[in-house]
Amino acid sequence: MEQTKTRERLNAHSFTFPTLTGDGTIPLGAFKGRPVLVVNTASACGYTPQYAELQTLWTRLRGRGLVVVGVPSNDFGGQEPGSPAEIAQFCATTYGVDFPLTAKQTVIGPNAHPFFQWVVSSVGEGAGRPRWNFQKHLITPDGRLAEIWPSPVRPMADVMLESILGLLNKAGL
Numbered sequence: 001m002e003q004t005k006t007r008e009r010l011n012a013h014s015f016t017f018p019t020l021t022g023d024g025t026i027p028l029g030a031f032k033g034r035p036v037l038v039v040n041t042a043s044a045c046g047y048t049p050q051y052a053e054l055q056t057l058w059t060r061l062r063g064r065g066l067v068v069v070g071v072p073s074n075d076f077g078g079q080e081p082g083s084p085a086e087i088a089q090f091c092a093t094t095y096g097v098d099f100p101l102t103a104k105q106t107v108i109g110p111n112a113h114p115f116f117q118w119v120v121s122s123v124g125e126g127a128g129r130p131r132w133n134f135q136k137h138l139i140t141p142d143g144r145l146a147e148i149w150p151s152p153v154r155p156m157a158d159v160m161l162e163s164i165l166g167l168l169n170k171a172g173l
Contacts, residue, residue, distance in 0.1 A: 011143030012036065015115040017071065017102035020084050026069060026100050028115070033141045034065040035167040037155075038115065040107045041070045042079035042133040043090045050134050051095035053155035057164070058099040065141075065173035066164060068099040071115075073107045076132050080104060119145060138163055141171045 013029035028036060039054060051070075058068040072087050074080040082090065084103065091097035105113040107130050112120075119137060120128035122145050131150060138147040138160075147163050154160075 010118055012038075012115065012118070012139040012145065013143035015113075015118065017069070017105065017113065017115070020072070020088055020101040020103055022084060022103060026102055028069075028139070028143070031067045031139075032143065033171065034067055034173065035141055035146070035164060035171070036067040036069060036139040037164070038069045038071060038137040038139065039155075040073045040075075040105075040116075040130050040133060040135055041101075042073060042076065043082060043087060044079040045077070045133040047132070047134040047151050048079075049095075050155055051091060051097055055095055055097050055099065057155050061164065061168065062099075064168050065171065066168065070097070070099060070101045071107065071113070072101060072104045073130075073133065074104060075106060075108050075130075079133060119148070123148065136160065138167070140167060141173075 013032055016025045016027040018025055042048060054068050054070065057066065072080045088101065091101060107113060107116045122128060127148060134151040136149040136153065137145065140146045146167060149160060
């Protein structure tokens with residue numbers, strides 16, 4: 001019973017990620033009141049060009065309150081083998097990424113980062129577990145899970161933009 005109550009109290013704002021540079025943390029709770037898009041990423045994947053659209057989203061909508069957080073992961077096909085410095089350099093020089101990137105994380109299985117375990121516990125294994133790199137998780141300004149989009153859905157797709165803009169408008173941002 002207590003475990004159920006604890007799970008019910010958790011929301012995305014309950015989780016913190018170490019930064020890619022290792023010099024701090026990215027507490028999702030710092031983004032209360034703003035929608036957050038959390039994306040598990042990789043540098044050597046067929047979906048890697050989505051970094052460009054994620055950067056475009058960040059550039060266009062951060063002034064309104066959107067936060068984009070990239071979570072590098074080597075869980076799928078060993079497609080993120082680089083060191084933190086290599087990941088940072090690749091993202092910055094290839095795609096101009098300047099949105100927050102976390103340290104490389106496990107996103108599936110029993111050793112998954114607690115955020116990804118929370119997603120699965122919230123919506124179930126079928127809908128919540130990333131199936132590949134670049135699964136997108138939209139978090140509401142109050143920390144609830146709003147939407148999950150699989151890898152093939154591009155960040156600038158109408159379905160994503162409508163949901164993100166809807167959250168921004170609803171929050172008065």
